[in-house]
Amino acid sequence: MSSKANALQNVASVDDFLNVAATETVPLFEYLSFEFLLEYDVFAPCKRGRTRVHEPPELFRGFLHCYYEDVYGTRPVARELQKPLVWLSCGFDRPPSRDAVDRFLTDLEHVVDDVFDHLVEQAAVRGLLDSTYRIDSTHVEAIPWNDDASWNYDSTAEEHYYGFGCTIVSSGAKIPIAAEFTPAKQAPEETAMRVTRDALAVEHPVWMLGDSAYDTLDWHDRLLEAGVVPIAPYNPRNTDDPLDIEYRVEDRIEKHSEDVQLKRSLLDETYNRRTQVERTNDAVKDCGLGPVRARGRVHARAQVFLALCLRVVVAITNDERGDNPGREILTS
Template structure:
């Protein structure tokens, strides 16, 4: 009969594995204050008087842990959270069922934006966001079996894709600070204004950069009223009598002020940093924004904002550990 030592790792090795898991999970979750989740009516106890076994803060921690480990399906998430070293660190008194996780993720869609914004405000109190914000839309492709989605044109790739979109404002260190879930990648003026207001409610930058899609008069005027310089290329296709300018802000400042002047070189140098938003979105896609295997508008929206919340949580974790806040991974 063979000795167990020949087929099983030693106790020291097992202890190291659990310690690594504990350290990584704790690093992700410890800096988060999720107590505000209990205030949302959507997470209120059952109206029939049943006690709530699992609290919303613990459930969100459990889902964020799973997302960080590239676990997205309900069955794999349920299996992962059966690990006692995981569910205890998430604050559970016992592992949540698949049905509980399903209900939580479905309900999360109702308050997804509010939860994300709350976490962003927590982050902004500790991490500098810089003076340059970027805004852009990104595609959220899904299976054609999703009846809620639609075909959209992506002008960047000059191709069509089936799915949804997300308008995101990002700041320093690849951090998303405001977002809106949309039907497609193209951003309309109403969405641009809403997301911009959310971003400025967190912190006021000096500059906000967007591509020619954001050549919107109301967007420019609103930012200038907030003492923020909008930098978006002028789109001559928006008029039959195009102006001789490179950026819309040149005309808006000329119209609104006789004293303020911007150098063309200054605008060019600022706009050259627009690619930062693509890098920031890429970091979010590394954390699950590009790994959607769910269907239905509500579930896709939940997935998108859970990913954005995870990005903020990772940034907080790295900040607390003195690591690179821009990274998509937590350095132990």
């Protein structure tokens, strides 16, 4: 039995995780499941006038349970939720149909960014973030029959893959705090700027780290204006007269500030922390970031953000239990 299965092998631990039992985390997820989702009118009547039958809080708990148990895709999720132990623990009066599962995932995509942002706010309130943000892009593999995916090249792995991409900013104990679903791993500068803006809306860190792909003037100047020190390796590209610097911020500080000086040794030491974002990516992948077993872009994007939500849920739950929020599983 896997470590995840061990963590959820009895009713009590399932109830704890899904916040059905009377634990200290119930108020947070009652608010998220009932008040927050319904506030955005996710479950409006369909165009024909028929009321769409949904159980949003129960289905949200159900998807969290399934993704935690490595169960993805509407058919497998619907089958998992047919198990009496599971649907009772999630608060259903009866097991949901596959159509209900499919509709919920479709509707959730419209507000899943807000759900994720709300969870990140809760992590920030609990002091789970640190003074260093890290930004990186990762590949998201898709099933071969997802016609909205495409073949892309992953320069890190030096191989092609079929799927999408995701740009993530992380902080603290492997906690994603901002993200964007993209057609490919290599995201345009506009995406980097948008995700950076979203990350700064959570809290302002001291440092923000990125690889050489983030060696752009706009990214550096936006962060410096916000009082954040950006560190990305200098990429001379095709210039005939490269600067004598290791990091772009050295040149930006020299040109725009007479009072600030940064030692290269400090920049080197801080940049070495960037590898934490790779551990965050791996932790989110373990929560369902990939491969994405969903058809179409809408369900693929919903699965990606549900995986991000689940990673934050696990971190918050572990912290409230007195465990290390960086743990990727829940103790029973």
